[in-house]
Amino acid sequence: MERSPFRWLLPAAVLALVVIAWELVVRLNQLPPYILPSPVLVAQTLVKDRAVLFQSLLVTLNTTVMALAFAVLGGVGLALVFASARIIEFSLFPIAVILQVTPIIAIAPLMLIYLSTDTAVLVCAWIVAFFPVLANTTLGLKSIDPNLRDLFRLSGASGWQTLVQLKLPSALPYFLGGLRIAGGLALIGAVVGEIAAGSAGQGSGLAFRIVESAYRLNIPRLFASLLLISFAGILIYGVLSLVSWLALRRWHESELGGA
Amino acid sequence: MTPPADEILSTTGAPLLALRGVGKRFANAVTALDGLDMEVRQGEFLSLLGPSGCGKSTALRLIAGLSEPTAGRIDWNGADAPRRAGGAGASGAGAISFVFQEPTLMPWANVFANVHLPLRLSGVSRREAEPAILEALEMVGLSAFREAYPRELSGGMKMRVSIARALVTKPRLLLMDEPFAALDEITRFKLNNDLLQLWRQLGCTIVFVTHSVFESVFLSSRILVFRARPGRVFAEVSIDPAQPRDDAFRTSPEYAGLCRQTSTALARAMDAGAG
Numbered sequence: 052m053e054r055s056p057f058r059w060l061l062p063a064a065v066l067a068l069v070v071i072a073w074e075l076v077v078r079l080n081q082l083p084p085y086i087l088p089s090p091v092l093v094a095q096t097l098v099k100d101r102a103v104l105f106q107s108l109l110v111t112l113n114t115t116v117m118a119l120a121f122a123v124l125g126g127v128g129l130a131l132v133f134a135s136a137r138i139i140e141f142s143l144f145p146i147a148v149i150l151q152v153t154p155i156i157a158i159a160p161l162m163l164i165y166l167s168t169d170t171a172v173l174v175c176a177w178i179v180a181f182f183p184v185l186a187n188t189t190l191g192l193k194s195i196d197p198n199l200r201d202l203f204r205l206s207g208a209s210g211w212q213t214l215v216q217l218k219l220p221s222a223l224p225y226f227l228g229g230l231r232i233a234g235g236l237a238l239i240g241a242v243v244g245e246i247a248a249g250s251a252g253q254g255s256g257l258a259f260r261i262v263e264s265a266y267r268l269n270i271p272r273l274f275a276s277l278l279l280i281s282f283a284g285i286l287i288y289g290v291l292s293l294v295s296w297l298a299l300r301r302w303h304e305s306e307l308g309g310a
Numbered sequence: 311m312t313p314p315a316d317e318i319l320s321t322t323g324a325p326l327l328a329l330r331g332v333g334k335r336f337a338n339a340v341t342a343l344d345g346l347d348m349e350v351r352q353g354e355f356l357s358l359l360g361p362s363g364c365g366k367s368t369a370l371r372l373i374a375g376l377s378e379p380t381a382g383r384i385d386w387n388g389a390d391a392p393r394r395a396g397g398a399g400a401s402g403a404g405a406i407s408f409v410f411q412e413p414t415l416m417p418w419a420n421v422f423a424n425v426h427l428p429l430r431l432s433g434v435s436r437r438e439a440e441p442a443i444l445e446a447l448e449m450v451g452l453s454a455f456r457e458a459y460p461r462e463l464s465g466g467m468k469m470r471v472s473i474a475r476a477l478v479t480k481p482r483l484l485l486m487d488e489p490f491a492a493l494d495e496i497t498r499f500k501l502n503n504d505l506l507q508l509w510r511q512l513g514c515t516i517v518f519v520t521h522s523v524f525e526s527v528f529l530s531s532r533i534l535v536f537r538a539r540p541g542r543v544f545a546e547v548s549i550d551p552a553q554p555r556d557d558a559f560r561t562s563p564e565y566a567g568l569c570r571q572t573s574t575a576l577a578r579a580m581d582a583g584a585g
Contacts, residue, residue, distance in 0.1 A: 198414040201376050205408055206431040216431075220418045302417045302459050 088271040093278065096271040104260065104272075108279045111256040114169075114241040115234075115287060118176030122233050125177075126184025127226065133185075134192035134218070151182040155240055159247035168248045172256065175244030180237035187229025191222025224303045227295040234287040242280065257283070324352040326387055326483065326515055327373065333381030334368050334541075342368040344540030346382070350483070350517055354551070355509055357518045357526035357533045359572070361580050365541025366519045370485050373517065374408050407476035409486040413468035415460040415475075421447070422456040425475045432479075439478075446474040449508055466497035470504075477508065484516045490525070499560075502528055506555050523576060527568045528555060535575045538583035545575035 070090050076082070077089040084092055097104065129147075133140040155175050162171035195218060203213050242258040249262030257276050264273035299306040327350050334343040342365040350356055350373070358366040371377050372384065407428070415424045425446055429439040447453050450470040460468055469489060476484055490498045506529060509516055520526050526533045531551035537544035549568060559565050 196414060198410040198412060199416065202408065202410075202414060202427070203431065204376065205374060205406065206428045208431045212431055216427075217416075220416065223418070302419075302461060304461075307461075 085268050085270050088274055092271050093274040097275040097278065100272055100275065104257075104275060104279060107255060107257045107260050107276070108283060111238070111241055111245065111258065111280070112283055112286075114172055114176055114244075114256065115237045115283070118173055118180050118237040118240060119230075119234060119287075121173075121177050122180035122184050122237065123230065126181050126229070126233075127188050129185055130188035130192055130222075131214075133189050140189075147182060147185055150178055155179050155243050156247070159244050162244070163247055172241055172244030172248060175247075176237045176240035179240035180233040183229040183232040183236065184226065185229075187225045187232075188222055191225025192218055194225065195221045224299055224305060227291075227298060228305075231288065231291045231295065234291045235284060238280070238284050238287060324387065325349045326352045328385045328387075329369065329372070329379075329382065330385060331382035332369070332372060332379045332384065334365065334372060334377070335380045342541050343372075343379075344381075344542060346542045348534055348543050350515060351532075352387075353513060353515055355506075355516045355518065355529055355531045357520055357530040358536060359520055359523065359526045359533050359576060360536030360544075361538055361576075361583060362521065363541075364536035364538040364579075364583065366536045367487050368541070369536075370408075370487050370517060370519050373483075374406055374485050376408075405481065406483045406485060407479055407481035409469075409472055409476045409484070409489045411488045411491055413460070413465075413472040415468060415471055417460050419459075420456070421452060421458050421460070421463075421471050424460070424471055425478050427475060428479050442478050442480075443474075446478040449477060449511075450474045450504065464497075465493055466501060469493065469501065473501075473505070473508075477512070480512075481514055484514050486516065486518045488519050488521065491521070498525070503556075505529065523569055523572045527565060527572055528560060533572060535572065535579050537579040544579040544582060547572050547575060 074090050077087055088096070129143070133144070155178060158178065159171070159175050162174050165171075166174060199217060199221075200213075203217055208216070241256065245256040245258035246262055249259040257280050260276040261273055261280075264270065264276060296306050329346050329348050332343055332346040333341070335341045346365070346369060348369070358369060360366045368377075372379050416427070419427075422443060425443045426436060426439050429442065430436070444453065444456075447456055450473050452467065452470050452474060455463065455467065455471075460471070463471065472489070476486075490501055493501065502525060505516075518526070518529060527547075527549065530547075531549055533547040533549070534543045535545040535547065536542065547568065553559065553564070
């Protein structure tokens with residue numbers, strides 16, 4: 052079954068059927084495009100408005116990737132601090148949790164008051180992406196084989212050697228799992244930030260195009276933007292899965308038989 | 311391969327280290343050892359045998375310097391004092407090696423890199439270490455698997471890698487904590503034979519923790535039977551180190567007699583610890 056062409060043929064066929072059914076529903080019921088545009092019309096809009104839409108896609112992707120990069124820097128950095136000093140973990144962890152559990156949509160308007168639009172969107176995306184990286188990396192740094200730790204002690208390993216050759220490789224699968232979650236969340240954070248900015252009439256990302264299209268009842272363009280956001284999400288997930296596979300395929304159970 | 315008996319005897323006997331009145335009480339108020347007196351002699355194959363909870367593994371960790379006794383002291387014979395855990399007071403690399411019950415390999419590194427680890431941590435580069443690594447892999451019969459990852463190996467092969475890693479530093483003292491307990495009997499017999507051959511070849515001292523009477527009699531030149539509550543040495547069984555240890559020995563009346571003697575001592579130790 053792993054190698055069978057049905058593995059990708061069947062899901063592709065199901066997807067095609069859904070699109071055909073959608074087209075038929077629109078045609079047979081003669082639904083106007085401002086209620087439900089047909090897939091063909093959405094595709095045409097995608098091509099027609101490509102200049103503005105792809106510009107917006109780049110803006111959203113750029114925000115997401117930047118937020119993810121900062122989440123990795125902050126999350127891994129703070130996890131290392133947490134792992135080395137319990138007292139700092141005790142002190143700071145509640146703040147990280149508060150940031151995580153407060154819905155980002157509720158924080159976004161505040162950010163827009165204090166920060167420029169671009170920065171506010173970036174901060175929104177960063178806040179939601181930060182936590183899974185922090186939580187997973189912290190978990191990974193605590194999940195070190197105690198015998199391997201003893202072995203390093205017995206061999207007289209320095210703190211730096213233990214970090215680079217034991218702690219970081221041990222935490223890698225956990226970190227990569229967190230990164231995959233963070234990738235999806237960073238996109239959601241960026242979209243939420245853009246929608247909040249969009250309702251204030253500012254912005255240039257894909258989510259702003261959605262708000263703008265909705266105000267103008269340009270539903271085909273709304274769908275086209277939505278399609279591109281999905282595409283951005285799939286792209287991010289795919290790239291992060293590839294990174295994870297490349298890093299773990301030789302040794303970690305999670306990636307065995309994965310390709 | 312096997313040196314003459316008198317040669318082995320001549321290298322055995324002088325104490326390498328001694329535990330004097332050693333006690334170990336953990337933070338959770340469990341007393342693992344109390345008033346433990348024992349000696350490890352140069353070149354011997356010493357087994358620590360006992361029921362679980364008798365503190366034999368704890369004694370091994372104390373010898374390794376992985377934890378500190380809460381009472382008593384460990385005397386090392388002069389210059390044989392090993393580097394202490396943490397790297398302070400190093401007296402030459404690899405005075406002590408430790409083999410754990412699990413293979414304890416780094417899953418992200420291949421066999422070669424795993425065996426390299428102890429040397430790498432003491433600053434020996436890959437190229438400098440290569441002859442020693444290949445020699446250690448040769449000794450455990452894994453030369454063909456240097457590029458393999460741990461997950462690609464069987465349980466017995468992983469344990470061989472673990473032993474190769476312990477041997478790569480040419481240790482004077484090899485500490486083994488129930489290394490074959492998780493393996494099937496066929497693999498265990500094979501590794502028992504190989505370990506004895508390595509011991510004779512290398513002339514190092516081995517302290518071997520086990521809960522198997524048969525394994526301890528087959529391998530050891532001396533067995534210390536531990537009791538629990540308080541954890542300390544209960545009885546001692548000596549076995550002529552000149553005795554060839556092969557499959558003929560495993561089925562001989564001498565072996566059966568020694569097993570009976572050791573089993574009796576173990577049963578009495580367990581009675582004593584049960585009270």
